[in-house]
Each structure stands twice: as structure tokens, then as C-alpha cells.
Amino acid sequence: MVNPPYRLSACLTPAEAYVRATGELDLCAAPSLSRLLGGAVASGRRVIRVDLAGVTFIDASCLEVFAGLRRRLDGEGDSLAFSAVSSRVRRMFALAGLGAVLGPTPLPEPGRSRPHLSIAGSSS
Numbered sequence: 001m002v003n004p005p006y007r008l009s010a011c012l013t014p015a016e017a018y019v020r021a022t023g024e025l026d027l028c029a030a031p032s033l034s035r036l037l038g039g040a041v042a043s044g045r046r047v048i049r050v051d052l053a054g055v056t057f058i059d060a061s062c063l064e065v066f067a068g069l070r071r072r073l074d075g076e077g078d079s080l081a082f083s084a085v086s087s088r089v090r091r092m093f094a095l096a097g098l099g100a101v102l103g104p105t106p107l108p109e110p111g112r113s114r115p116h117l118s119i120a121g122s123s124s
Contacts, residue, residue, distance in 0.1 A: 015046050
């Protein structure tokens with residue numbers, strides 16, 4: 001079995017969503033990323049924390065998902081925080097003019113009692 005090029009997972013608390021992304025966040029991952037993050041906000045999460053430690057590549061389509069979420073949350077008084085951003089991914093954010101959104105925030109390990117969602121995707 002071939003490993004999918006990306007994986008998204010989320011653990012939810014009543015007020016927050018902890019999202020972990022790994023692999024290649026490209027055009028194929030953007031719809032899933034957008035649905036996952038948008039669903040977390042729509043269900044009342046006021047804080048979205050995104051761990052990018054395992055992200056090996058990110059393209060403009062996923063950068064736009066994060067930029068759109070940032071605009072939406074800032075407009076509603078909610079927050080978006082990133083953690084464990086590699087220098088390669090940080091550079092992509094900077095090149096897109098989005099470097100300011102990457103303030104590192106510790107991401108606590110999700111507890112077992114939190115609802116958990118995992119999405120894996122493939123480019124094929």
C-alpha cells in the first residue's frame with residue numbers, strides 16, 4: 001500500500017480545534033483542508049491551532065486556505081495559530097506575503113476524550 005501524500009487530523013474541544021497536517025499540502029489537499037478548517041469554525045471553535053511539523057511541501061492553494069481562514073477569524077475576533085513550522089514551509093508563507101501569520105504557538109497533545117477526525121488523501 002502506498003502512503004498518501006498528505007494527512008490531516010483534528011481533535012476538537014468545545015472552544016478549540018487542534019489540526020495536524022503532514023505530507024504535501026498541494027492542490028489535491030486544499031479542498032479537504034478547507035472543509036476541515038471551515039467545519040471547525042462553523043461548529044463554534046473560536047481558536048484554531050495548526051501543527052505543520054510534518055508538512056514537507058505547501059503550495060499556493062493551501063496557503064490561500066490559511067490566508068482566507070486568517071481573514072475570516074480576524075474579522076470575527078477569533079484566532080489562528082501555527083506551530084512547528086519548518087524553515088521550508090515558513091519560506092513559502094513569506095514568499096506569499098503571509099509570513100506574519102506564523103507566530104509559533106505550543107500545540108498540546110490532544111486528550112483521548114476529544115472527538116478525533118482524520119483525513120488522508122492521494123494525488124492519484
